[in-house]
Amino acid sequence: MKLRNLWLIARRDYLAYVARKRFWVGLLITPAILLAFIFIPVLIQQFESADKYAVIDHSGWVMTGIQQEVAADDYQRLLNLAAASARAGRANQLPAPLAALAKPAAQLTAEARKSLATALASGGPAPDGAAAQAIWKQRKAFTAWYHGLSTEEARAINGGLAIAQYRLANGDFTADELRKKIVDGALFAYFVIPAKPLEPDASVIYASKNLTNTELRTWFSNHLNSVVRARKVNTVGLPPERAAWLQAQVPFKGKLVTEAGAKQATAAEKFGQWLPIGYVYLLFIAIMSIAQLLMMSTIEEKSSRIAETLLSSVKPSEVMGGKTLGAALVGLTMVCFWIAIVLGLVTAFGPMLPIGGFAHALLSNITAWSIAWFLVYFLLGFLLYASVLGAIGAAVNNIQEAQPYLSPVMIFMILPLLVMVPVIKDPTATWVRVLSYFPPLTPFLMVNRSAASPPLVDYIATTALLIVIVAIVLYASGKIFRVGLLNTGAPPKLKELLSWMRTPKPE
Amino acid sequence: MNQGNAIDIQHVTRRFGTHTAVDALTLEVPQGVIYGFLGPNGAGKTTTLRMLTGILDPDQGDIHVLGGLKPSAVRNRIGYLPEEKGLYKDMRVADVVAYFGELKGLSHREALARATDRLQTAGLGDWIKSKCNALSKGMSQKAQVIATVLHDPDLVVFDEPFSGLDPVNSEMVLELIKQFKREGRTVIFSTHVVEHAEQICDSVIIIDRGQKRVAGTMAEVKAAAERTVILDYEGNPGDLAALPGVIMADDSGQHAELTLADDADAQALLNTLTGRVRIRRFDTREASLKQIFLNVVEEGDREAA
Known part of the structure; x- marks a missing residue:
């Protein structure tokens, strides 16, 4: 194999790819699509209507308690928001009734704001302290404003208010009326609270067309249980501190076990556990798009009858090697371009956005070890998929003929995406370990597992196996390439492909 | 084997699966000639040319060139x-031509300089910077011929260079082939249009079903072919087929067509006949290459049947 020929072909293919406008458009569109995937669900949530629900309360006291709790939670959020805005000097951007409370709210502790919110919701007792009293005096205007908020207004405040998400339909309804409203779509769900919720076998009915969306039910259940528990505590005659102690949850602190020993996980480290998903995406997009580029350019050379001219000047192995090298350089260009975009965005906007912490986490989790393995898997994965797609490109005359061959390859190509999230949740599972010994998946799964520091033996054994398979596939596809480039008849059947692989090597 | 030969094919066989495309072919081509490969479609011409250029390897036998x-x-x-x-559609004309030259060993600079120069000479100066998909079929063909010989090869191999060309462009290719010969190169081309071969070839080979049927200089091929005599006469000549040198006679009384043996002397035959009958027409004709070609193919068909 002559290096000069290899290089000439690689250079032409590389320049042909990168000289196209659509290459650069694609480079920009891919990250844009990824961002869209992240932000569109958030945007959709913005425009979703609030879940409307109704309650039939046979007990006569539970719903009152729940409404007080919900209001107290929202008041606390509003007071916190007002305090934070006052400290940032942005109180004037708040709605007027809230802006009026901003200054005194900023003077209160978080604890004081919480008890003040409870007092406001339950109508007393009046709080101590000048700042709290200043707010207390405006309670009528404030609570009236809160209860008058529409869903859109509540959302615009952007304080995570419950009324921005769940809306209680007021009025007395029978179960039949409510059922009809649900069928009509006027109502999302209704609850029926039993007459004696303190009884041991009491249960609440949750009725909805949609039982898969459990957000409303969970939210309502938390508040209902809190109200019922408070009543139980009261009935038993337990002092409130004892009750609080009884109900207190024991907190859990995440610790990350590494070779250096266990330590408190930082935000960056917690994020780092998810980082491999980004790597897998990057690996996937880079490998699949350039392997397809290679296939398309091989098909172009066949369909425009350039292949035979090439073969009269250079060996088939040089054509295939040169094209593969060219495509690999395109992949490298893509990856470098994306890294440059990310680093550029982080430098430009990092200080302004929460993305700053993200970038820090990103950078602190990138080690020479992970980059080295990423490159190894990029190279091997690319060679594996590129040689298969290149051989397909050489065997057929146009993209339509390539479809039947591509379908089985596609299955291997989307598998890594399907298992990506399950793997990241349980990177040490046996099935993950077994699957990573399956060569078409090895590059993706090993990168996927990297957060859990897989044993070195897995790195070495899977890579060795992958190298053997890559060598076999390269050899076989080289044979197909050699025969296929000159075959302009009907695309070969599987049997013919196998016989192509057996043709002896010339010279 | 003559060391000075441009091409030396010895007992070469090439199969594709069960099909034998070239069957024990032997052929020598001296340097500096124009050599025509004739044969019907599927005769094995392209396979032979591909083996000559190193694209395919023979299963058996040896091929040497230059x-x-x-x-x-x-x-x-x-x-x-x-x-x-074809050409790369998205590439500029001069770049493609230069690229093919580079693959043949020219430096980038030299290839680009030659490509520019020769495209201009060929009247494609305005298209040097255009993309290839802007070229008409004839222009594209011209550019491809320029690319093929950009590195000034000693052996030029054209496979069906006239297919799909209009008379003007065919004429251009014919002129080019003659020019290559003047420059001392050996030119091999295949065609199934016999007239083109007859016009410019020094030597030809006719192959059919992968086998050599006839080969040699144009004069040798024609001399080797059977000659016919058209005879119009009055009188009784006796058995025409029994005359010396005649192998077959188609006698219809006053008109006959005689097929002569390879070594027959037409003059002696005329002398013999003059003594027996009154001759109104004695017409010896050399077989045309086309007739030879058709005879060979027919013969092949008969053998196959």
């Missing part, structure tokens, strides 16, 4: 224009 060298070892001294050919 004085005893393996074709794959001297790719840079061979220029090959396949029957089906």
Whole structure:
């Protein structure tokens, strides 16, 4: 194999790819699509209507308690928001009734704001302290404003208010009326609270067309249980501190076990556990798009009858090697371009956005070890998929003929995406370990597992196996390439492909 | 084997699966001639040319070119224009032509300089910077021929260079082939249009079903072919087929067509006949290459049947 020929072909293919406008458009569109995937669900949530629900309360006291709790939670959020805005000097951007409370709210502790919110919701007792009293005096205007908020207004405040998400339909309804409203779509769900919720076998009915969306039910259940528990505590005659102690949850602190020993996980480290998903995406997009580029350019050379001219000047192995090298350089260009975009965005906007912490986490989790393995898997994965797609490109005359061959390859190509999230949740599972010994998946799964520091033996054994398979596939596809480039008849059947692989090597 | 031969094919066989495309072919082509490969479609012409240019290897036998060298070892001294050919649509004309030259060993600078120069000479100066998909079919063909010989090869191999060309462009290719000969190159081309071969070839080979049927200089091929005499006469000549040198006679009384043996002397035959009958017409004709070609193919068909 002559290096000069290899290089000439690689250079032409590389320049042909990168000289196209659509290459650069694609480079920009891919990250844009990824961002869209992240932000569109958030945007959709913005425009979703609030879940409307109704309650039939046979007990006569539970719903009152729940409404007080919900209001107290929202008041606390509003007071916190007002305090934070006052400290940032942005109180004037708040709605007027809230802006009026901003200054005194900023003077209160978080604890004081919480008890003040409870007092406001339950109508007393009046709080101590000048700042709290200043707010207390405006309670009528404030609570009236809160209860008058529409869903859109509540959302615009952007304080995570419950009324921005769940809306209680007021009025007395029978179960039949409510059922009809649900069928009509006027109502999302209704609850029926039993007459004696303190009884041991009491249960609440949750009725909805949609039982898969459990957000409303969970939210309502938390508040209902809190109200019922408070009543139980009261009935038993337990002092409130004892009750609080009884109900207190024991907190859990995440610790990350590494070779250096266990330590408190930082935000960056917690994020780092998810980082491999980004790597897998990057690996996937880079490998699949350039392997397809290679296939398309091989098909172009066949369909425009350039292949035979090439073969009269250079060996088939040089054509295939040169094209593969060219495509690999395109992949490298893509990856470098994306890294440059990310680093550029982080430098430009990092200080302004929460993305700053993200970038820090990103950078602190990138080690020479992970980059080295990423490159190894990029190279091997690319060679594996590129040689298969290149051989397909050489065997057929146009993209339509390539479809039947591509379908089985596609299955291997989307598998890594399907298992990506399950793997990241349980990177040490046996099935993950077994699957990573399956060569078409090895590059993706090993990168996927990297957060859990897989044993070195897995790195070495899977890579060795992958190298053997890559060598076999390269050899076989080289044979197909050699025969296929000159075959302009009907695309070969599987049997013919196998016989192509057996043709002896010339010279 | 003559060391000075441009091409030396010895007992070469090439199969594709069960099909034998070239069957024990032997052929020598001296340097500096124009050599025509004739044969019907599927005769094995393209396979032979591909083996000559190192694209395919023979299953059996030996091929040497340019004085005893393996074709794959001297790719840079061979220029090959396949029957089906093309250019990269998105590339500029001069760049494609230069690229093919570079693959044949020219430096980037030299290839680009030659490409620009020769495209201009060929009247494509305005298209040097255009993309290839802007070229008409004839212009594209011209550019491909220029690319094929950009590295000034000693052996030029054209596969069906006239297929799909209008008379003007065909004439251009014919002129080019003659020019290559004047420059001392050996030109091999295949065609199934016999007239083109007859016009410019020094030597030809006719192959059919992978086998050599006839080969040699144009004069040899024609001399080897059977000659016929058209005879119009009055009188009784006796048995025409029994005359010396005649192998077959189609006598209809006053008109006859005589087929002569290879070594027959037409003059002696005329003398013999003059003594027996009154001759109104004695017409010896040399077989045309086309007739030879058709005879060969018919013969092949008969053998196959």
